Amino acid sequence: MDETASYPPIEPSNFDLIVIGTGLPESILASAASATGKTVLHLDPNPFYGTLYSSLPLTELTSFLQSQSQPLTPENDESTPQLLTLPLYSSIEINSLSSEPIENSRKFNLDLSGPRVLLCSDSMIDLILKTGINQYMEFKSVDASFVGDAEGNLGSVPDSRSAIFKDRSLSFTEKNQLMKLFKLVQGHIGKESGEDDLISEEDLESPFVEFLDKFGLSQKLKSIILYAIVMADHDQDNLENCKDVINTKSGIDRLALYHSSIGRFPNANGPMIYPIYGQGELPQAFCRRAAVKGCIYVLRMPIAALLMDKDGLTYKGVKLVSGQELFSNQLILAPCFMIPSRLTPAAQVANSYDVGRRDAKEMVARGICIAKSSVKPEAANCLVFFPPKSLYPEQETTVRVLQLSSNVAAGPSGMFVTYLSAMCKNAVEGKKLLDAAISALFSLPICGNSENNGIDKLSEHTDSKPILLWSALYIQELTMFQDSFNSISFTPLPDEHLHYNNILDATEKLYQKIYPNEEFLTQTNLSDESVDDDSSELD
């Protein structure tokens, strides 16, 4: 309280929009609104940018996870409603097997909602280029993708013509079939309108896995395409119980997106890139752009209460812990905040509920591992996919793994940070998925060794798998509990995907709902920095 009290009062006190939380969707919205001339105040109770999308030092990460895992109950029952914290994270499990990572805590930039990368041709990259925020960021390419199994064998993902040519694990016939499929997809996507469809309408509507079967692809190739390129979450071979059956049309679209991502930037090797200093750079870059357009930023500023109209139902503004009252027409809240239920009109809530999603409660299990060597010696930054059934027979969803090295500043030099995620129905399943993947990739120090004397010897262990030094596992909710009502809106949660596309879509929709007549982030004319020159930002 002392600290916040020292803040000078915010001028002015009336805004078109107040945004609380500096996660990616909030930052994009602040940036978009301020770009159209709206007066925007962007607040964050935390001392860092990014909220649920931030990249944090190791100790900050653990304490943030803890802070977001239990509901903050109102201290007293005042007439002004307080903003509550939604317990998004659960079953947090920190496992510190060596003191080394903690000693170097500040040298880590750990993503809260990892693993996540950008596909060079996806809509997020387009937005980055369009808004010119690439001038605030640098990227590195993800070196390679692999498909893993329970033993930790990592097979390469032949995702391009030259990768197919190079791959020694494919049979010659497989090479032929795979390239034929890629060519068909390119032909299908590149065809002029009016030309005959290379793939029939009927095929496009059928499940992609059936299309691949028809193509005569081996199980191995199917698995690579479905889980490592198209990035399906659920077991596509089990069509009856599969929650996200990918049809041929969307399968082909995703394949095409993947392919068009290869070679978009001459200095990016593969289809995917990752921001140096972590994905938290992304919301920060949008905030900088918003600030340039006049948005006011205040961090470390908790909200004491919401200000409501006399009727107690209409939003007016917020009261800061500093005591200052600020007013706006619209309020956007990060999804980790909760409004006391007595304020939310039940009828409205019921209408806007996405019933299907609410019924089947979904979660994503996330993990962060730190080790001193790479899971694949020749790759510093790489992706690993464990398709359904690859780790154990009952495995229903894909476990995705992203390993990053110090060359993207994920951690101190010589350390590798590995993110894992998997969709799950409950914490038990989620943990089981991640544990299986972790034991496939890492070896654990032998029990009984104390932290300080065992580790170094173990690194010479005959088992070539990297030794796990530190890990954090947690379950994140995927179900939105809150929906927008009157002037209050909630931004989307970090989803289970490896990319930002769905988050971006939801953000754009939200913006158009709030400002139906305004454009969503138009092209920025940079006088001297050409947007096309993005490649120079890519390392």
Added chain:
Amino acid sequence: MHGRPRKAPTQEEQEASSLKAVKLRELQSQLLNFHRNKIYTKEAVDISTKLLESNPEHYTGWNYRKLSVQNLLESALDSDSVQSILDEELRLVENALKQNFKSYGAWHHRKWILSKGHSSTDKELRLLGKFQKLDARNFHAWNYRRFITALKEIPDEKELQYTTDMIYDNFSNYSAWHNRSVLLSHLMEAREEGYSGKENVLGEEFEFVRSALFTDPDDQSGWFYHLWLLYQTLKREPLLITSWPSIGSNIQLSVNGYLDGQSLLPVLHFKSKARKYPIILCFNEAVEGVNSSTVTVECEYHAGDDLIWTPLSANKLDFAQAWLTYLNFPDEVNSLKPYSVKITVAHVPGITSLSGAPCSTTHTSFTVCVSLHDLKHAEVQTMERFSWKEENFRARATQPQDANLLHSLGNLKITMENKPIASDWSMDTISTEIAHCRELLSATNCKIGKLTLARLLMAHNTLISYSRPNDGAEIHYDEILALYRDLMKMDPKHLCYYEDEYSLALLKQLTSNTESLLKYSYEYQESTSPSMKSNLCLRLSGLSLSRLGSMECLLWVQMLDLSHNKLRSVEGLEALQLLSYLNLSNNKICSFTALEPIRMLKALQVLDVSYNEIGAHSVDTSRYLCSSPMNHAVGNDWNFEEFANGGIKLNDHWDAFLVFKDLNLIQLEILGNPVVNDQLKAFLFKIMPALKWLDGDNCN
């Protein structure tokens, strides 16, 4: 850099380019003036810089540049000034290359500067790295790279790795594959560590390129490399494969054509009024160096040292697949008992193939005797007009003793003592490649894959014929023919090539064994003319042949019917030195020069070239294949005056003259060709005094 369609220039672009042309013309005339007057002042050199930077294709400009550099270097005082002169040239070339990456003159100039030895090759390599990143396939850059790596003495193995990297990056790179073949050739030749075993090296390369072929069968660059590997696999020393008289044969010579009575042994008959008989040696590829010191002929009556061997080739100058010499008949006194002739092709450097490989030692031998009846019979030489009419021919396949005869005619292959064994490795490699090719074709319908399969099968057949002749093991001719028929439909643009390959395969099939040859063998017996002895005729008519091959198996043929085919050329026919009767009617021969191989057939008496296309095309497209009067190799012995005095306009019919002047034809059919007219006929009578029948007209 590749596959970008050219756009029509816009109005502005056209104006800009004509403006540029005016400027360039101005610069050019200035430069030519300096060049002529040997002016190398700074001002003059600057003009050439301007010109070459905007038009690197100006060759004279580059030459002027070289002279000026030479001039400057003479007056250069120290190494620093030499360096700066050369650096300036490198800078100029760099700018010129930016303007046009594919300028031969600019690249050449750079080589010239580098060869002065003052410039850093490291810098050149870095520059090349940049260039080759921009356009990985540019062959100028690859060419220059070979030059630089040789200067810098970079080991071939390291460069090989570079090609691997480039190919991994994008395997559609003809230049990289090509450089790979160059480097591997060096490494294998030098027997460098790890490259001494051709088997291992080529085996790995086949595997390497197979990945490319399967990944993208429609990309041809890998297939080209595959073809190179196939050649390397099949590469071997040249071999003597057949001869006439054939190995182990008995030959009976006569002067007047009357032959001894029925002999139990298969006997070849040969008559010659000139009392000499030919010996023909056929190799599996064109060779040079066949002469009396490299080939020894041992027989009782000949020393053999003085024999003159003539290459039987229309255009390869000193190289030929077939070589000819003549032996005289033995003296009549000694002719009563058969004597043997042994020919040894020596394994000394001397007989070499086009690639320089030496021929290995091979023998062939036969026995000769002279007909006893020669002296008893008077000559009967009232030559009637010969007719190719169907009723004059009788199939001979049904007569068993002919099989015996043909066997001795056809079994010519020299495979006895010096059996040229195809290595198991070559055979295995080809079989493996055939299997992979079939696998690929089962999944992908790709023309170059089909072509490769046909080539592989053909190679397989050849290897089999080397090691196990006539044992009937897996012969694929029908499959090969079907593949080429398929290709003709699939890829009509290359129809002529496929027709030629089809013809070669078909002829190989027909000549591969005696049984199949018998099917095409007929007896000629003209009912109305008892004076004509019965004769064996090989009738290869109506087979859609567009090209000739396998002539080494037909050296014995004296009467050959090739009518009703699609022959565009008769190359190969020159090896058939016994040929007396030849029917080429109803083919697609479109010029006299296409008949040039016939010029070498000294025994030819009856020729039918009616109903071809001679004279139908104003441009003689076969001329580039054949020699012409402009070629110094022929025509030295012409006596133009003689003909000029005879009132013949030689310049109208020089091509006919070239073919026919040395022939001793008695009968010629030439009707049905657009070129024919009375003037030509008169000309032909004039140059061939022996000619009795021309298109059925008796010259008398």
